[in-house]
Amino acid sequence: MSETVTADPTPDLALARHGDDAAFGRLVAPLRRELHAHCYRMLGSAHDADDALQDALLRAWRALAGFEGRSTLRTWLYTVATRTCLDLVQARGRRALPVDLGPASERVVTGDVPVTEVAWLGPWPDEPGARLEQRESVELAFVAALQHLPGNQRAALVLFEVLGFSAAEIAATMDTSTASVNSALQRARKLVAEKVPSASQQRSLREIDDARLRDVVTGYSSALERGDADALVALLTDDVTWSMPPMAHWYAGRASVDAFVRAVPAAGSCGAWRHLPVGANGQPAVASYRRPPDAPPDAPHTAWSIDVLTLRGDRIAAVTSFIGAEHHARFGLPASLP
Known part of the structure:
Protein backbone atom coordinates (compact mmCIF):
# COMPACT_ATOMS: atom_id res chain seq x y z
CA MET A 1 0.00 0.00 0.00
CA SER A 2 2.93 2.38 -0.35
CA GLU A 3 2.65 5.39 -2.63
CA THR A 4 5.06 8.00 -3.98
CA VAL A 5 5.30 11.40 -2.32
CA THR A 6 3.38 14.51 -3.27
CA ALA A 7 3.12 17.57 -1.09
CA ASP A 8 -0.20 17.64 0.72
CA PRO A 9 0.49 16.81 4.36
CA THR A 10 -2.08 18.10 6.83
CA PRO A 11 -1.02 18.54 10.46
CA ASP A 12 -3.21 15.61 11.51
CA LEU A 13 -1.80 13.41 8.76
CA ALA A 14 1.73 14.18 9.85
CA LEU A 15 0.81 13.46 13.46
CA ALA A 16 -1.00 10.26 12.56
CA ARG A 17 1.98 8.98 10.59
CA HIS A 18 4.00 9.31 13.78
CA GLY A 19 1.56 7.23 15.80
CA ASP A 20 -0.99 9.78 17.04
CA ASP A 21 -4.21 7.74 17.04
CA ALA A 22 -6.33 10.77 18.01
CA ALA A 23 -5.09 12.57 14.90
CA PHE A 24 -5.96 9.51 12.81
CA GLY A 25 -9.43 9.51 14.33
CA ARG A 26 -9.93 13.14 13.32
CA LEU A 27 -8.79 12.36 9.78
CA VAL A 28 -11.24 9.50 9.24
CA ALA A 29 -14.21 10.88 11.20
CA PRO A 30 -15.71 12.84 8.25
CA LEU A 31 -15.41 9.77 6.03
CA ARG A 32 -16.78 7.09 8.37
CA ARG A 33 -20.39 7.23 7.21
CA GLU A 34 -19.61 7.09 3.50
CA LEU A 35 -17.05 4.33 4.00
CA HIS A 36 -19.61 2.38 6.01
CA ALA A 37 -22.14 2.81 3.19
CA HIS A 38 -19.53 1.55 0.72
CA CYS A 39 -18.99 -1.56 2.83
CA TYR A 40 -22.77 -2.07 3.04
CA ARG A 41 -23.13 -1.94 -0.75
CA MET A 42 -20.34 -4.47 -1.10
CA LEU A 43 -21.56 -6.83 1.63
CA GLY A 44 -25.35 -6.35 1.85
CA SER A 45 -25.33 -6.20 5.65
CA ALA A 46 -24.91 -3.29 8.04
CA HIS A 47 -23.47 -5.74 10.58
CA ASP A 48 -20.87 -7.01 8.11
CA ALA A 49 -20.18 -3.40 7.15
CA ASP A 50 -19.35 -2.71 10.82
CA ASP A 51 -16.80 -5.52 10.80
CA ALA A 52 -15.35 -4.47 7.46
CA LEU A 53 -14.98 -0.82 8.40
CA GLN A 54 -13.36 -1.64 11.73
CA ASP A 55 -10.92 -3.99 10.02
CA ALA A 56 -10.24 -1.54 7.17
CA LEU A 57 -9.46 1.33 9.53
CA LEU A 58 -7.17 -0.90 11.56
CA ARG A 59 -5.36 -1.90 8.35
CA ALA A 60 -5.14 1.73 7.31
CA TRP A 61 -3.77 2.78 10.70
CA ARG A 62 -1.09 0.13 10.55
CA ALA A 63 -0.18 1.00 6.95
CA LEU A 64 -0.41 4.78 7.27
CA ALA A 65 3.35 5.25 7.24
CA GLY A 66 3.29 3.87 3.70
CA PHE A 67 0.72 6.44 2.54
CA GLU A 68 2.77 9.16 0.94
CA GLY A 69 0.13 11.22 -0.84
CA ARG A 70 0.00 10.04 -4.43
CA SER A 71 -3.78 9.96 -4.11
CA THR A 72 -6.07 11.68 -1.63
CA LEU A 73 -6.48 10.08 1.77
CA ARG A 74 -10.14 9.44 0.89
CA THR A 75 -9.19 7.48 -2.24
CA TRP A 76 -6.59 5.52 -0.31
CA LEU A 77 -9.08 4.65 2.43
CA TYR A 78 -11.58 3.47 -0.18
CA THR A 79 -8.84 1.24 -1.59
CA VAL A 80 -8.20 -0.27 1.84
CA ALA A 81 -11.95 -0.67 2.52
CA THR A 82 -12.58 -2.29 -0.88
CA ARG A 83 -9.81 -4.83 -0.42
CA THR A 84 -11.11 -5.60 3.07
CA CYS A 85 -14.62 -6.16 1.68
CA LEU A 86 -13.30 -8.40 -1.07
CA ASP A 87 -11.65 -10.57 1.59
CA LEU A 88 -14.98 -10.82 3.43
CA VAL A 89 -16.91 -11.58 0.22
CA GLN A 90 -14.57 -14.49 -0.40
CA ALA A 91 -14.85 -15.72 3.19
CA ARG A 92 -18.59 -15.23 3.78
CA GLY A 93 -20.21 -15.46 0.36
CA ARG A 94 -23.16 -13.39 -0.80
CA ARG A 95 -26.29 -12.33 0.99
CA ALA A 96 -29.75 -13.10 -0.34
CA LEU A 97 -33.41 -12.19 -0.21
CA PRO A 98 -36.16 -14.84 -0.25
CA VAL A 99 -36.91 -14.04 -3.91
CA ASP A 100 -33.37 -15.18 -4.77
CA LEU A 101 -33.81 -18.67 -3.34
CA GLY A 102 -36.82 -20.16 -5.07
CA PRO A 103 -40.30 -19.61 -6.50
CA ALA A 104 -43.05 -17.79 -4.67
CA SER A 105 -45.24 -19.77 -2.29
CA GLU A 106 -48.45 -21.06 -3.83
CA ARG A 107 -50.27 -21.19 -0.50
CA VAL A 108 -50.09 -19.23 2.72
CA VAL A 109 -47.44 -20.54 5.10
CA THR A 110 -48.20 -20.34 8.82
CA GLY A 111 -46.03 -21.23 11.77
CA ASP A 112 -43.04 -19.29 10.45
CA VAL A 113 -39.64 -20.86 11.04
CA PRO A 114 -36.57 -18.67 10.37
CA VAL A 115 -34.01 -20.10 7.97
CA THR A 116 -30.71 -19.57 9.74
CA GLU A 117 -28.36 -21.25 7.28
CA VAL A 118 -28.87 -18.46 4.74
CA ALA A 119 -26.92 -15.21 4.98
CA TRP A 120 -29.74 -12.71 4.56
CA LEU A 121 -29.55 -9.23 3.10
CA GLY A 122 -30.28 -6.56 5.69
CA PRO A 123 -31.77 -3.05 5.65
CA TRP A 124 -29.79 0.19 5.72
CA PRO A 125 -30.92 3.19 7.81
CA ASP A 126 -31.15 6.38 5.80
CA GLU A 127 -28.98 9.34 6.65
CA PRO A 128 -30.91 12.61 7.05
CA GLY A 129 -30.02 15.01 4.27
CA ALA A 130 -28.31 12.41 2.10
CA ARG A 131 -27.90 13.44 -1.54
CA LEU A 132 -29.98 11.86 -4.29
CA GLU A 133 -27.12 9.75 -5.62
CA GLN A 134 -26.32 8.52 -2.10
CA ARG A 135 -29.91 7.35 -1.58
CA GLU A 136 -30.06 5.79 -5.04
CA SER A 137 -26.88 3.78 -4.45
CA VAL A 138 -28.34 1.97 -1.41
CA GLU A 139 -31.77 1.19 -2.87
CA LEU A 140 -32.79 -2.35 -2.06
CA ALA A 141 -32.97 -3.59 -5.66
CA PHE A 142 -29.49 -2.28 -6.44
CA VAL A 143 -27.82 -3.70 -3.32
CA ALA A 144 -29.60 -7.03 -3.84
CA ALA A 145 -28.44 -7.15 -7.47
CA LEU A 146 -24.85 -6.47 -6.43
CA GLN A 147 -24.95 -9.62 -4.33
CA HIS A 148 -25.27 -11.70 -7.51
CA LEU A 149 -21.93 -10.42 -8.80
CA PRO A 150 -18.51 -11.92 -8.08
CA GLY A 151 -16.48 -9.74 -5.75
CA ASN A 152 -14.30 -8.17 -8.44
CA GLN A 153 -17.30 -7.18 -10.58
CA ARG A 154 -19.16 -5.88 -7.55
CA ALA A 155 -16.21 -3.72 -6.51
CA ALA A 156 -15.60 -2.41 -10.03
CA LEU A 157 -19.24 -1.42 -10.52
CA VAL A 158 -19.56 0.33 -7.16
CA LEU A 159 -16.27 2.18 -7.51
CA PHE A 160 -17.06 3.30 -11.07
CA GLU A 161 -20.80 3.97 -11.02
CA VAL A 162 -21.25 5.16 -7.43
CA LEU A 163 -17.93 6.71 -6.45
CA GLY A 164 -16.70 7.95 -9.82
CA PHE A 165 -13.35 6.17 -9.84
CA SER A 166 -11.70 5.85 -13.24
CA ALA A 167 -10.94 2.42 -14.67
CA ALA A 168 -7.24 3.08 -14.06
CA GLU A 169 -7.89 3.97 -10.41
CA ILE A 170 -10.00 0.84 -9.96
CA ALA A 171 -7.25 -1.26 -11.52
CA ALA A 172 -4.79 0.14 -8.98
CA THR A 173 -7.24 -0.44 -6.14
CA MET A 174 -7.82 -4.06 -7.14
CA ASP A 175 -4.25 -4.74 -8.27
CA THR A 176 -5.30 -5.70 -11.80
CA SER A 177 -5.26 -4.30 -15.33
CA THR A 178 -7.49 -1.61 -16.81
CA ALA A 179 -8.64 -4.10 -19.44
CA SER A 180 -9.75 -6.50 -16.71
CA VAL A 181 -11.65 -3.70 -14.99
CA ASN A 182 -13.45 -2.73 -18.20
CA SER A 183 -14.37 -6.36 -18.81
CA ALA A 184 -15.68 -6.72 -15.24
CA LEU A 185 -17.72 -3.54 -15.63
CA GLN A 186 -19.31 -4.76 -18.84
CA ARG A 187 -20.40 -8.06 -17.28
CA ALA A 188 -21.58 -6.39 -14.08
CA ARG A 189 -23.70 -3.80 -15.88
CA LYS A 190 -25.44 -6.50 -17.90
CA LEU A 191 -26.49 -8.51 -14.86
CA VAL A 192 -27.54 -5.49 -12.80
CA ALA A 193 -29.62 -4.15 -15.70
CA GLU A 194 -31.53 -7.44 -15.73
CA LYS A 195 -32.36 -7.24 -12.02
CA VAL A 196 -32.83 -3.54 -11.26
CA PRO A 197 -35.93 -1.67 -12.51
CA SER A 198 -35.17 1.00 -15.09
CA ALA A 199 -36.81 3.62 -12.88
CA SER A 200 -35.05 4.04 -9.55
CA GLN A 201 -37.00 4.54 -6.35
Missing part, protein backbone atom coordinates in the same frame (compact mmCIF):
# COMPACT_ATOMS: atom_id res chain seq x y z
CA GLN A 202 -35.72 8.11 -6.22
CA ARG A 203 -37.31 8.76 -9.61
CA SER A 204 -40.57 7.13 -8.53
CA LEU A 205 -40.64 9.16 -5.33
CA ARG A 206 -40.07 12.39 -7.24
CA GLU A 207 -43.12 11.64 -9.40
CA ILE A 208 -45.54 11.71 -6.46
CA ASP A 209 -45.94 14.57 -4.04
CA ASP A 210 -44.99 14.38 -0.38
CA ALA A 211 -48.61 14.38 0.74
CA ARG A 212 -49.46 11.33 -1.36
CA LEU A 213 -46.33 9.54 -0.15
CA ARG A 214 -47.36 10.19 3.45
CA ASP A 215 -50.84 8.87 2.62
CA VAL A 216 -49.39 5.62 1.27
CA VAL A 217 -47.13 5.04 4.28
CA THR A 218 -49.84 6.02 6.75
CA GLY A 219 -52.39 3.94 4.88
CA TYR A 220 -50.14 0.87 5.05
CA SER A 221 -49.56 1.31 8.78
CA SER A 222 -53.12 2.13 9.77
CA ALA A 223 -54.59 -0.70 7.67
CA LEU A 224 -52.44 -3.23 9.54
CA GLU A 225 -53.24 -1.65 12.88
CA ARG A 226 -56.99 -1.84 12.13
CA GLY A 227 -56.72 -5.32 10.59
CA ASP A 228 -58.26 -3.86 7.41
CA ALA A 229 -57.06 -6.19 4.65
CA ASP A 230 -59.19 -4.46 1.98
CA ALA A 231 -57.58 -1.09 2.65
CA LEU A 232 -54.10 -2.59 2.61
CA VAL A 233 -54.58 -4.56 -0.60
CA ALA A 234 -55.98 -1.43 -2.29
CA LEU A 235 -52.53 0.15 -1.93
CA LEU A 236 -50.77 -2.64 -3.85
CA THR A 237 -49.87 -3.13 -7.51
CA ASP A 238 -51.20 -6.20 -9.33
CA ASP A 239 -47.71 -7.78 -9.42
CA VAL A 240 -46.77 -6.94 -5.83
CA THR A 241 -44.34 -9.15 -3.90
CA TRP A 242 -44.09 -9.62 -0.13
CA SER A 243 -41.09 -11.24 1.53
CA MET A 244 -39.97 -11.55 5.15
CA PRO A 245 -36.33 -12.49 5.66
CA PRO A 246 -35.29 -14.61 7.56
CA MET A 247 -38.36 -16.56 6.41
CA ALA A 248 -37.66 -18.29 3.10
CA HIS A 249 -41.21 -18.18 1.72
CA TRP A 250 -42.54 -15.18 -0.17
CA TYR A 251 -45.63 -14.19 -2.12
CA ALA A 252 -46.10 -12.81 -5.62
CA GLY A 253 -49.18 -11.22 -7.16
CA ARG A 254 -52.07 -9.40 -5.63
CA ALA A 255 -54.20 -12.50 -5.06
CA SER A 256 -51.45 -14.36 -3.20
CA VAL A 257 -50.52 -11.33 -1.12
CA ASP A 258 -54.21 -10.72 -0.39
CA ALA A 259 -54.55 -14.26 0.97
CA PHE A 260 -51.39 -13.84 3.06
CA VAL A 261 -52.48 -10.47 4.49
CA ARG A 262 -55.89 -11.83 5.52
CA ALA A 263 -54.39 -14.95 7.11
CA VAL A 264 -51.40 -13.44 8.89
CA PRO A 265 -50.62 -9.74 9.51
CA ALA A 266 -54.22 -8.46 9.29
CA ALA A 267 -55.68 -11.39 11.21
CA GLY A 268 -56.49 -10.94 14.88
CA SER A 269 -54.65 -14.17 15.66
CA CYS A 270 -51.38 -12.39 14.75
CA GLY A 271 -51.80 -9.82 17.52
CA ALA A 272 -51.92 -6.03 17.51
CA TRP A 273 -49.62 -3.68 15.61
CA ARG A 274 -48.10 -0.25 16.02
CA HIS A 275 -45.79 1.46 13.55
CA LEU A 276 -43.28 4.28 13.27
CA PRO A 277 -42.33 5.82 9.90
CA VAL A 278 -38.63 5.52 9.05
CA GLY A 279 -36.40 5.72 6.00
CA ALA A 280 -34.48 2.68 4.81
CA ASN A 281 -32.38 2.09 1.69
CA GLY A 282 -33.47 5.44 0.30
CA GLN A 283 -37.08 4.24 0.38
CA PRO A 284 -40.15 4.78 2.58
CA ALA A 285 -40.36 2.26 5.39
CA VAL A 286 -42.09 1.62 8.69
CA ALA A 287 -40.82 0.07 11.89
CA SER A 288 -43.36 -2.52 13.03
CA TYR A 289 -44.07 -3.35 16.66
CA ARG A 290 -46.23 -6.31 17.67
CA ARG A 291 -48.18 -7.27 20.77
CA PRO A 292 -49.02 -11.01 20.76
CA PRO A 293 -52.70 -11.92 20.90
CA ASP A 294 -52.32 -13.62 24.28
CA ALA A 295 -50.63 -10.60 25.89
CA PRO A 296 -52.50 -8.36 28.40
CA PRO A 297 -54.10 -5.25 26.87
CA ASP A 298 -51.59 -2.99 28.61
CA ALA A 299 -48.57 -5.01 27.49
CA PRO A 300 -46.08 -3.17 25.28
CA HIS A 301 -45.71 -3.70 21.57
CA THR A 302 -42.22 -5.09 20.96
CA ALA A 303 -39.96 -4.58 17.96
CA TRP A 304 -40.84 -6.94 15.13
CA SER A 305 -39.64 -5.80 11.69
CA ILE A 306 -38.50 -3.00 9.44
CA ASP A 307 -40.85 -3.00 6.44
CA VAL A 308 -39.21 -1.43 3.39
CA LEU A 309 -41.73 -0.32 0.77
CA THR A 310 -40.88 -0.27 -2.93
CA LEU A 311 -43.21 2.03 -4.85
CA ARG A 312 -44.30 2.20 -8.44
CA GLY A 313 -46.23 5.39 -8.95
CA ASP A 314 -48.36 5.78 -5.84
CA ARG A 315 -48.79 2.04 -5.28
CA ILE A 316 -46.68 -0.43 -3.31
CA ALA A 317 -44.93 -2.86 -5.66
CA ALA A 318 -42.99 -4.74 -2.97
CA VAL A 319 -42.92 -5.12 0.79
CA THR A 320 -39.70 -6.46 2.27
CA SER A 321 -40.20 -7.06 5.98
CA PHE A 322 -36.84 -7.52 7.68
CA ILE A 323 -37.86 -9.40 10.81
CA GLY A 324 -35.76 -9.00 13.94
CA ALA A 325 -35.49 -6.58 16.84
CA GLU A 326 -31.79 -6.09 16.04
CA HIS A 327 -32.80 -3.97 13.06
CA HIS A 328 -34.61 -1.48 15.29
CA ALA A 329 -31.49 -0.98 17.36
CA ARG A 330 -29.57 -0.27 14.15
CA PHE A 331 -32.12 2.42 13.27
CA GLY A 332 -31.86 3.99 16.72
CA LEU A 333 -35.43 2.95 17.57
CA PRO A 334 -36.82 1.80 20.93
CA ALA A 335 -37.19 -1.90 21.61
CA SER A 336 -40.85 -1.47 22.53
CA LEU A 337 -43.76 0.97 22.39
CA PRO A 338 -46.34 1.37 25.18
